[in-house]
Amino acid sequence: MxxxxxxxxxxxxxxxxxxxxxxxxxxxxxxxxxxxxxxxESEEAIDYDTFYEDLMYCAQNxxxxxxxxxxxxxxxxxxxxxxxxxxxxxxxxxxxxxxxxxxxxxxxxxxxxxxxxxxxxxxxxxxxxGKKIYWKDLSKYGKNEIFFRMDKGIETKEGYHFLPEEDINAAETNSGNYLGNALYNSLKYRFHFKDRMLVGVTAEKDDGEQFIGKQHVGYDFYSVYAQLNDFGKFKTIVVGDFRANFGHGLVLHPEISMGKSSYVLNVIPRNSGLKKYSSTDEYNFFRGAGVTLRLRKFDVSVFYSNKLIDGDTVNGAFSSINKTGLHRTLDEMNIKHTVNQQIIGGNATYTFSNFQVGITSVHTVLDNKLDPDKSVYNYFYFSGKQQTTTGIHYRIRWHKINFFGETALTDNTSLATINGFTFSPISQVSLVALYRYYSPEYDTFYATAFSETSRINNETGFYIGTEVRPFRKWKMVAYADSYRFPWPKFGIDAPSIGTDYLFQTDFSAKRNISMFWRLKYEIKQSNLSGNEVVMPLVVPIRKASFRYNLTYFFGSFSFKNVLDGNLFCQADAGWTYGFSAIQDVSYAFPVLPLKVDVRLQFFDAVNYENRLYSYEKDVLYAFSIPMYYGLGSRYYLNFQYEMSKHISLWFKIAQTVYADDRELLSAGNETIFGNRKTDMRLMIKWVF
Amino acid sequence: MKKIYSLLVIFSFCQLSISQISSIVPTSNSIAQTSVADNHSWTAFNNPAMLGNLEQTEIGFQFENRYIIPELSNKSLQFGVVSNLVNTGISFSHFGYSLYHEMLIGLGLARNFSNKFSMGVQFNYYSAYFAASNSYRGALLPQVGLSVQLSPVFNLGFNTFNPTQTNLKTEFTEKRIPSIFSFGSEYYFSPELIWRTQIDKELSSNYRFATGFEYSMLHNLAIKLGAYNSDYLVPCLGFGFISGRFLMDLNCELHPLLGLNTMIAIRYHFLKH
Missing domain, CATH: 1.10.150 (DNA polymerase; domain 1)
Known part of the structure; x- marks a missing residue:
């Protein structure tokens, strides 16, 4: 049978x-x-490097x-x-x-x-x-890759305009300008031998950072790592820059969060343990060493990190950590690497057939005191030089139900807990339910868990989601999330509540045609815009979003159409709208190793609250989700050319043109005079 | 002088209430100007992908009498040549009168890919006469079109005219050239009855929503009915005739404020080689 x-x-x-x-x-x-x-659904810049590398690594191994x-x-x-x-x-x-x-x-x-x-x-x-690694195999089967990337904007930004020295304002204006040139450049070297040995070096210079000059020489950011897997009793040994992901994200999970998305069932982050760090994010990683020992059903990990971070240090204290990694001006250079952060941590996880339980603990020491400028919304934010956080996580399978959860405590006894289950009563229907409680006092450095906001504190909520496949070719997903912030948050001067709903239907009409419809509605609270009164005035805001995505391909051509729209309303101010239409065409030449992507886009979102995001194809390792508001159009050309078996080349040129009579774009040093913004990007990959 | 003032008033009003600054782009043969997904008709400066669907070399002339005012009329000429590799089209359009006029000339290249989809690009040269300086100013602008047959009875169309938002700059002023994005569909209820819908956005104007039906009553006669809404709801009625190698379209639009707008288009199909 x-x-x-x-x-x-x-x-x-x-x-x-x-x-x-x-x-x-x-x-x-x-x-x-x-x-x-x-x-x-995310408006934050999310680290695509790691996501891409992890999956590409799976594709190669x-x-x-x-x-x-x-x-x-x-x-x-x-x-x-x-x-x-x-x-x-x-x-x-x-x-x-x-x-x-x-x-x-x-x-x-x-x-x-x-x-x-x-x-x-x-x-x-x-x-x-084979289990044993031989030197001759390393050179024979090991794979070396070098990636070289350059980005450049065509229009000159205000930060690169220097006044002549004889100008009376020259000293003041020029001192605030960018120190370096407008070129972004990164260089990466990777070596991997199957999934056993991984070595890499990354160097990066952001646009505006000085490469050779009085303030700085060389790249602004360097990163080195080496990782060994399945080495005797050691499951993992990692030296240099690495990340540690344990539990469900309440204690340690600096990678992408499994939050609210159209993958409605995937609500908790994956436990990937110790892992080399190869991205260009200049904050979210550890620098030191770590090992994971496999002892029968126990995995035991310990790690130590010692690195310098950026903070506006004055008299042994600093108010915030600068996580941008940008060191383009004298002010930004002055706060570079001013705080030493040491982290020691570990995890022990016991895995049985239907049962897993683990404990994660992290102790962080800063050489300067983190002392945020206190206001109401950040009253409970962490301040001090040391912090210890410990959490216990579990996962249990009972019949068709998977229970999961994590509970964590910081040394000030503040609590965070997340618990839920996934359940598939029949093969066509899957359900998930999740409850979270993060106390206002809970505030730790590297937590990334299911949450309405990026900061894991001051939130309680209940989420339910379902995925239904009622007929062949059709899939429907939906979620509802109700949450509460028991303490004021940034931009909300009072305790507040909110609710999110998402409904998406996917339809694969034919083998070469697929589409989805997505509806999202959210209602939450926010300070009334332009409110100058002393007493906080918190009002409801409502936003409804719609997206229709159609993908189809014929031979070497593939096409995508996206219609994206939203409606926004604050209090009783009336609804405003945002709308965008996109046409994508991709073509892979049959006789040439060349692929071309073209996009033409129009957007119309007069208010910032109606801003729209749309994913764009890009060069390797880059992932663009530009944000638009205003009225205008955008188009890009993206090329990928395999010059030989060893060398590949990507090139992208994109331009946004605004039609709403604006005479300058952006602000401060990033100001561009005119209504056009053009970007070019080049990437070369060499494999040997 | 009185006539000039009257014209200016009407012209200004037309600028605000019809396709605003898009007067230089000829109205399409399709009812309610739903040409973007109309796989059977190519109109100059509308979706250039439809040029790729031509099966016979053709020449066409079109005249649009806007609100029975000769000075607001638009005249256009189109010539499409069919070949195995790529179809080529040359188009010309003229709007205005001696004191103010705009001209558009275009060279289009388009191809149909196995009846699955068609793509076209067109390079247009726009020029306008400025009486103040007694001179012409011009600019080159692109146009891209796509038409996709998702099923035997359903097509999608996409067209963008001047996506780069190229404008004309003079010493005194900046003349805006229309920048239009269009998206539409075509559905065959039966081989005789076609339903089209379209959304247009000219970047400095309101959205235009249009829909229309085309019914082939007889082998050589079709009746067309539709409407569009931009600022006002405009009902549209049209007819299509075939006589030998000649095709004729007669479309009328009744603007609630400005009155009747009529368009006549004649095309001639050359013999297939």
């Missing part, structure tokens, strides 16, 4: 895969699309589903906990998978999921890779 089913699935899936090959969808594009789904672990499958962020459980459960019940086509027999996996999985998984009977 199983053979028959296998054969049926084989024939069906084979036709799907074979036909899918003529799509322009590459692994890079697939990763970008998944990331877009995650970040569509495919996961063998027959000998995989839950931890390994969790690297695929588009799989929900329920789907991971179902894959493992299927293999446990029916034995090893015979072929990739058998994936169709697993409950809760539809063709879209399987297509997404294909670049990252394989089916093999046994582990092929």
């Amino acid at each position: 199983r053979s028959f089913l296998n054969l049926t699935c084989f024939l069906f899936l084979l036709s799907t895969i074979a036909r899918a090959q003529d799509a322009v969808v590459t692994t890079e594009q697939l990763i970008a699309d998944i990331f877009e789904q995650y970040t569509a 495919k996961i063998n589903l027959n000998i995989t672990s839950r931890e390994e499958l969790e690297r695929l962020p588009f799989l929900s906990d329920i789907q991971i459980e179902n894959i493992q459960s299927y293999i446990y019940k029916f034995g090893k998978l015979q072929s990739i086509y058998e994936l169709q027999l697993i409950e809760g996996l539809d063709l879209t999921d399987i297509r997404r999985m294909l670049p990252f998984v394989l089916i093999r009977d046994t582990e092929v890779a």
